[in-house]
Amino acid sequence: MPSNLRVPGPTPVPPDVAQAGARPMVNHRGPEFAAVMRDIITGLKPFFGCAGDPLLLTGSGTGAQEAAIVNMLSPGDDVVAVVGGVFGARFADIAAAFGASVRRVDIAWGQAARPEVVAAALQPLPRAVILTHNETSTGVTNDIAALAAAIRAVSSETLIIVDGVSSIGALPFELDHWDVDVVITGSQKAWMSPPGLAMVAVSERGWEAFRQATMPRYYWDFGKARKNGANGTTPFTPAVGVAFALQEALRQMLAEGPENVFARHRTIGSLLREGVQDLGLELFAEPAAASNTVTAVQVLDDVDAGALLRGLRERHGVVVGSGQDWLKGRIFRVGHMGFVREEDVEAVLRALRTELATAAA
Amino acid sequence: MPSNLRVPGPTPVPPDVAQAGARPMVNHRGPEFAAVMRDIITGLKPFFGCAGDPLLLTGSGTGAQEAAIVNMLSPGDDVVAVVGGVFGARFADIAAAFGASVRRVDIAWGQAARPEVVAAALQPLPRAVILTHNETSTGVTNDIAALAAAIRAVSSETLIIVDGVSSIGALPFELDHWDVDVVITGSQKAWMSPPGLAMVAVSERGWEAFRQATMPRYYWDFGKARKNGANGTTPFTPAVGVAFALQEALRQMLAEGPENVFARHRTIGSLLREGVQDLGLELFAEPAAASNTVTAVQVLDDVDAGALLRGLRERHGVVVGSGQDWLKGRIFRVGHMGFVREEDVEAVLRALRTELATAAA
Numbered sequence: 171m172p173s174n175l176r177v178p179g180p181t182p183v184p185p186d187v188a189q190a191g192a193r194p195m196v197n198h199r200g201p202e203f204a205a206v207m208r209d210i211i212t213g214l215k216p217f218f219g220c221a222g223d224p225l226l227l228t229g230s231g232t233g234a235q236e237a238a239i240v241n242m243l244s245p246g247d248d249v250v251a252v253v254g255g256v257f258g259a260r261f262a263d264i265a266a267a268f269g270a271s272v273r274r275v276d277i278a279w280g281q282a283a284r285p286e287v288v289a290a291a292l293q294p295l296p297r298a299v300i301l302t303h304n305e306t307s308t309g310v311t312n313d314i315a316a317l318a319a320a321i322r323a324v325s326s327e328t329l330i331i332v333d334g335v336s337s338i339g340a341l342p343f344e345l346d347h348w349d350v351d352v353v354i355t356g357s358q359k360a361w362m363s364p365p366g367l368a369m370v371a372v373s374e375r376g377w378e379a380f381r382q383a384t385m386p387r388y389y390w391d392f393g394k395a396r397k398n399g400a401n402g403t404t405p406f407t408p409a410v411g412v413a414f415a416l417q418e419a420l421r422q423m424l425a426e427g428p429e430n431v432f433a434r435h436r437t438i439g440s441l442l443r444e445g446v447q448d449l450g451l452e453l454f455a456e457p458a459a460a461s462n463t464v465t466a467v468q469v470l471d472d473v474d475a476g477a478l479l480r481g482l483r484e485r486h487g488v489v490v491g492s493g494q495d496w497l498k499g500r501i502f503r504v505g506h507m508g509f510v511r512e513e514d515v516e517a518v519l520r521a522l523r524t525e526l527a528t529a530a531a
Numbered sequence: 532m533p534s535n536l537r538v539p540g541p542t543p544v545p546p547d548v549a550q551a552g553a554r555p556m557v558n559h560r561g562p563e564f565a566a567v568m569r570d571i572i573t574g575l576k577p578f579f580g581c582a583g584d585p586l587l588l589t590g591s592g593t594g595a596q597e598a599a600i601v602n603m604l605s606p607g608d609d610v611v612a613v614v615g616g617v618f619g620a621r622f623a624d625i626a627a628a629f630g631a632s633v634r635r636v637d638i639a640w641g642q643a644a645r646p647e648v649v650a651a652a653l654q655p656l657p658r659a660v661i662l663t664h665n666e667t668s669t670g671v672t673n674d675i676a677a678l679a680a681a682i683r684a685v686s687s688e689t690l691i692i693v694d695g696v697s698s699i700g701a702l703p704f705e706l707d708h709w710d711v712d713v714v715i716t717g718s719q720k721a722w723m724s725p726p727g728l729a730m731v732a733v734s735e736r737g738w739e740a741f742r743q744a745t746m747p748r749y750y751w752d753f754g755k756a757r758k759n760g761a762n763g764t765t766p767f768t769p770a771v772g773v774a775f776a777l778q779e780a781l782r783q784m785l786a787e788g789p790e791n792v793f794a795r796h797r798t799i800g801s802l803l804r805e806g807v808q809d810l811g812l813e814l815f816a817e818p819a820a821a822s823n824t825v826t827a828v829q830v831l832d833d834v835d836a837g838a839l840l841r842g843l844r845e846r847h848g849v850v851v852g853s854g855q856d857w858l859k860g861r862i863f864r865v866g867h868m869g870f871v872r873e874e875d876v877e878a879v880l881r882a883l884r885t886e887l888a889t890a891a892a
Binding site for chain 2: 173175177179180181182183188189191192193194195196197198199200228229230231232233235236263264267268269356358364365366385386387388389405406407408409410411412415483489491492
């Protein structure tokens, strides 16, 4: 019965993209795959806002988080991690697991990180600041342009490492213009593709840091990925089918046009937030920072979140995400990134209206 | 034009498996994916020869090599790495990159590792021995049963870590019976599935080692994978489409029956080796250790390997692998694992006959 997959990833895959992913297998060191790589690398650039070539890694977004850490840092490096939810906390945990000295700047979940709060954490000046563009667990979008500007006002050397897993491809991002050093994303979010590939962009400052970083690395090594990428391949066997899918998804996204893709996400985000509030529900994120890719909705005190999600799923085919960590049972999350149209969120709202009426009866 | 993909991975994907991989996306924390996970975990066991549940990781075989290292070892651990080709060397390099003290036992490429040679390297007793079941770069299959017995005759505590990337699913493997501690494999080899998933089996001794190991780990953490696996999910978003494909591929492999799958690989391996020798070509691997999944063929002195492979590809649609490292230009490699029938290797032999005649003319 489920047909309206509205978890914040994996996201629905358009039929043409799924079929592209099922194309006959090829040698990942041959000319067919090199052409796929070229299309992907070229197609990603307008969404990353970078002139350099993004890297392709095989793994999930968490794998790309680990990759960003081990390629940029050395054990003992002083790192400021701005944490406003599960994924910010995960990024901090990974840095600590590999030996960074992590100073966590905790932001109330549901709130955006303020530039002045981040700037105040830069004494002493850390080697790197870790930011989350879109916190998937709370539905908050941080203003990376403003946060990066606040950091750059203090230091032109501190690395800025950004989790863009659930943002890039749906929300504007400008790696070069914002002077960010590393940003990561995953195929199963805004990119309308199956999970299995992570994409990373690195600044010149980031490449310089890569040369100095001494955390242990092998599989995630950015240098190997860059060298092989220049030859249209990857150091290790990539998720070839996912790459086929991503090539087609990017073709569709570029045909729509990045600005139109971003506008569609803005429109749909507003539509969903207004619709949810019209149902008498409250949003979890502060309004000014509400995400256009994921919406976290507070569960009314007298409603059983598990029963609500089961009802949505079993009676309406609408699959939304539950709350994570201490938000389990207190919120649910609706994904609206990638392959999403107004009718998809309207169907979510209709199903919610019915289920809430049932719960209240 | 290419249609007979005979590199030693990625291997051809049967149409039904490719279509299963293109099924509509699902929530990786929902009941549909839990059912897929259950089928995969159950289906892998007869091929791994283990009673415990194998783990599912998203990444390539190299990622799984890294996972095996960081979950089993601590920096400074004394490790014996038996190296007979590119992939054995890679396993040793990964262990060293993460701080193991690696003693390399180099075996002449093309030769199998002898039990007495490995046994002789166990003074002083290392924490772990790293072995390659099937060395994809040379077409040699090592006798893991005999090697493990030789190690166990000396020590019941030394960990035995095995690269089974290009063997398991095509060649018999018995983790429990042979008393091996960790073995890894990848979806794109014998499993007839697209690349993107790695599968790992761990012994009880291996789990005890996991609890003691202190190399930094997060994404590859076996404990997280085990805990989530017991609930039918993964700690981080898995390659869901590849899992759909693998579920269907395993269904087909179990329908054929593991013994029949192994027998088919033996028959096809013999057929190819005899055919190649009938063409006046020599095999690279010593006959007693010739692999039934990958055959390395020596290139005659007066033949340009690049031109030969191009001819096979452009005129016959046959894509074989080139030599790696110092074997580049000296051998080519034919993959015959997973979705392979006698007619596929017969087509390789016909194409080779034509191209060699052209080269000689």
